Amino acid sequence: MALGVAARAAIVASGSELVRGDRSDRNGPYLAADLLRRGIEPAGITIVGDDPADLERALRKGLAYDLLVISGGLGPTHDDRTIELLAKAAGVGLRVDSELEAAIEALSRSVAERLRRPYADFVPGVRKQATLPDGAEWVGLVGTAPAVVLPLGDRVAVALPGPPRELQELWPTVCGTAPMRRLLERAVAPERRVLRMFGVSESSVAKALADAGGDGDGVTVTICAREFELHIDLFVQPGADARADELEHAFEEAAGPYVFSRDERSTAELVLDLLRERGLTLGAAESCTGGLVSARLTEVPGSSAVFLGSIVSYSDSVKRERLGVPAEVLKAHGAVSPETAEAMATGAREALGVDVAVSITGVAGPGGGTEEKPVGLVYLHAVGPDGQLSRRLDFPGDRETIRVRASVAALHLVRRLVTKS
């Protein structure tokens, strides 16, 4: 690796359920994002099944990079070939690590006991999982598969268990091993600046970037539309601060009022923090989002200090009886109307005994749309101690898109209400 050239990494995720599309790979994105923060550029993520030739080809290709990180294929059965094929691709032998064998044996004996099966059934699997490429070290054991670090001159290959929870628990330890520390010391972790925007189009922000001369000169910019918000990352190499300032200024000129955050807290977390700072509690009345807004808020640990609850009023009867939406309002304006949205929000505020309440009612589709009220029409209303705000969304899309968009917009409506922005 030449000086001044960033270290590059290949990621290989192995698993037949991944390559068949039964399950989405979560390890590749996790590792890629973490490597980038540590100053290593992820060059590619390759997903392969359990065909040995496919896996070997992917490993050989990956070994051409400064770092190869492999997830999966470390299990006890013969289908799990990561270690064997990594050794083959790297041109090293295999050995059984007796210390590792003892550690896996201890785990497996307790599993055998719990399942009431003879330990003898487990012996071949334990021996297999304790087999390492020559020169490799192992770290940690969450399940029965270890993380394996194989230094290869200046380069490093790492094998991690496939279950995301195990992988994420072991990865920081892997980064602390001597071969990984040497690699990471050569990498230059860039400074990262974050701008998050809501309510502005990706193309206008991309145009602002292009008009300002684009990225480069030590600043890498990614503009990512994620759940109807724009996440702009500036990765700034040492010495490129002035250029980063220029670009940041250009974004602010073009879309300053739309910037709502400069960190990576989820929008739900940010809204909960804003309310907590002001000593306010929150509740919701959800119709077309059917619980999504509440689910997002309660994803945040500690949300119970702010979010007291919600009423998912999917039917008109629940809107009337639990939220007190007047039957006349429903009859005159329909369930999807600004009037119903307002009545839902004020009703939820009272029924739940909260300071701030937000309501969502709309046509999520695919059925139920009319010419007057098409699929994608959503009304939002937020009410608090100092006032209220309402919003109308009218975007086509599939059911999931409409529900998610409405949920995100509901959180932003609460944010705008409490920050008076």
Added chain:
Amino acid sequence: MALGVAARAAIVASGSELVRGDRSDRNGPYLAADLLRRGIEPAGITIVGDDPADLERALRKGLAYDLLVISGGLGPTHDDRTIELLAKAAGVGLRVDSELEAAIEALSRSVAERLRRPYADFVPGVRKQATLPDGAEWVGLVGTAPAVVLPLGDRVAVALPGPPRELQELWPTVCGTAPMRRLLERAVAPERRVLRMFGVSESSVAKALADAGGDGDGVTVTICAREFELHIDLFVQPGADARADELEHAFEEAAGPYVFSRDERSTAELVLDLLRERGLTLGAAESCTGGLVSARLTEVPGSSAVFLGSIVSYSDSVKRERLGVPAEVLKAHGAVSPETAEAMATGAREALGVDVAVSITGVAGPGGGTEEKPVGLVYLHAVGPDGQLSRRLDFPGDRETIRVRASVAALHLVRRLVTKS
């Protein structure tokens, strides 16, 4: 491709946000699962950024397969190099397709009008997006990027736009083109048998498979643990029905009582169908799941005919006041107790006016656990016109895992209540 050997496909997803882990690739899993159903084996999914060398290498590798499907990199800017590099890797030239150019121009003119920008700004982009490899045809336009089909002798390369909605809309049309039809006719779509289980361990099902001699002989078996359910797929080649019957029998012997479905409806959809068939309505009282159960149910189009609503009672005050959980019950047993779960379910049944109600209360963590009531302890209760069922879950895990597991278990509790199983 030799007769009797399945056609194999490589999938390449291009996008710097994907390789950096900012966003998970959804196109690879979608295409892989669909190809498998059409009898083409997905050999690998490769995710690369916008580095031309990385993309070209992935395309060259992909062209070695019967089918290469590429998503992304078809945009109007110079960073979008899929077409240029596909032509290079395939050794063919480039040409501007005038019919395509006219179609993209029409779209772009209306965009220009909406954005109040001169159409001249769009001209280079339109020309770029209308450029195709020699010999390629284009189909469809959802945004301004077409789907491109390039026949290469017996093989086919396909380029699709990156946005999942556009890709999924164009893909069936692509499969209907002459080059794809020829390829698909050579493929043998396997029969697919599905068994879904809840409440049984992956290892005991894997053992049943191993004891029965494993897969092979024309039957491919995948066992996938997904959201605490096991999904078993048997892909059966023509002539292998007898062997598939044997394996299916082995699974039923080992875990028959745990089989709850033989199709791919989501569990929420299945539960809604069971209730609809019986003319029953459903509601929920959610504490630690905070709206997740309701969100899953309302994900299903038409759920409003069965699911009337829920009360997300995150705070004790909402449990008392909206669900009528007696203060004494909360005081004597705590919010996380079988007694509170029962009172929540019966309270929700009454408050929401539904036939069946399910409740969930537990400690999702990471804080709030005690020795007596550790993180992961969850009580569920379902009550209907003919009786009630309750369940205690006690698994460690992170907040998300505990919430999802509790949500899935709540749906299964309703299923068991209404099917009396």
